[in-house]
Amino acid sequence: MAHAVTLAAAAAVVVLIVVCCCSSSEAAGHSVNARQPPLAPSLSLDFYKRSCPRAESVVRRFVQDAVRRDAGLAAGLLRLHFHDCFVQGCDASVLLDGSATGPGEQQAPPNLTLRPTAFKAINDIHDRLQKECGGAVVSCSDVLALAARDSVVVSGGPSYKVPLGRRDSASFATREDVLSGLPPPTAAVPALLAVLYCCPRSTWTRRTWWRCRAATPSGWATARPSRAACSRARTRR
Numbered sequence: 001m002a003h004a005v006t007l008a009a010a011a012a013v014v015v016l017i018v019v020c021c022c023s024s025s026e027a028a029g030h031s032v033n034a035r036q037p038p039l040a041p042s043l044s045l046d047f048y049k050r051s052c053p054r055a056e057s058v059v060r061r062f063v064q065d066a067v068r069r070d071a072g073l074a075a076g077l078l079r080l081h082f083h084d085c086f087v088q089g090c091d092a093s094v095l096l097d098g099s100a101t102g103p104g105e106q107q108a109p110p111n112l113t114l115r116p117t118a119f120k121a122i123n124d125i126h127d128r129l130q131k132e133c134g135g136a137v138v139s140c141s142d143v144l145a146l147a148a149r150d151s152v153v154v155s156g157g158p159s160y161k162v163p164l165g166r167r168d169s170a171s172f173a174t175r176e177d178v179l180s181g182l183p184p185p186t187a188a189v190p191a192l193l194a195v196l197y198c199c200p201r202s203t204w205t206r207r208t209w210w211r212c213r214a215a216t217p218s219g220w221a222t223a224r225p226s227r228a229a230c231s232r233a234r235t236r237r
Contacts, residue, residue: 048137051133055146059125059147063154074155077144080148084141084144087181090141090166093171110178122147125147129143139166139168142162142164145162149162
């Protein structure tokens with residue numbers, strides 16, 4: 001029963017993550033190019049084609065093996081990506097430790113129940129990619145996005161293309177930003193869509209949503225290059 005609930009919860013969030021990552025699922029009878037939404041200028045569907053061509057397969061294989069051992073990890077990885085993207089955009093800031101300026105995002109109340117195994121998995125994937133790519137080539141934010149997509153697929157959900165090339169943030173959000181950025185667990189679907197669309201409800205159309213989203217740079221998470229491993233995951237158990 002618990003396993004079924006976990007997979008159902010993950011499936012319920014799939015659509016939100018797909019929109020948040022600016023991706024689309026493939027459907028029979030439709031061309032991928034026709035269904036692919038516009039990409040942010042810094043993102044690409046083949047960003048690591050030259051620098052690390054096997055990056056996606058490394059992430060996919062890890063997630064498949066890990067979820068086979070722990071089915072709950074799929075929902076944990078998806079939720080981790082969800083909590084990262086709603087605050088400052090998809091920039092991996094949720095992985096950062098706190099500092100002298102204050103606690104990190106993980107200490108904010110909504111993030112206290114994020115699975116420690118999900119943090120560890122992201123760090124393990126990043127370590128594998130460093131070996132495969134010959135260094136810190138793939139950003140932690142891209143690892144989060146790919147791991148979330150592959151978690152959806154391995155749980156029986158749809159596959160979708162993930163634009164890559166995100167840059168990791170060097171700073172984390174404040175507790176107040178986390179509380180205001182993440183929708184509450186009691187939020188209804190219209191409220192969740194309003195947060196995702198980043199636009200007044202009166203402008204909710206496919207065309208205007210893309211214009212509004214393009215005007216929200218933080219949502220595309222292109223802050224700074226990744227220079228280190230996903231360090232926070234090293235100390236989580």
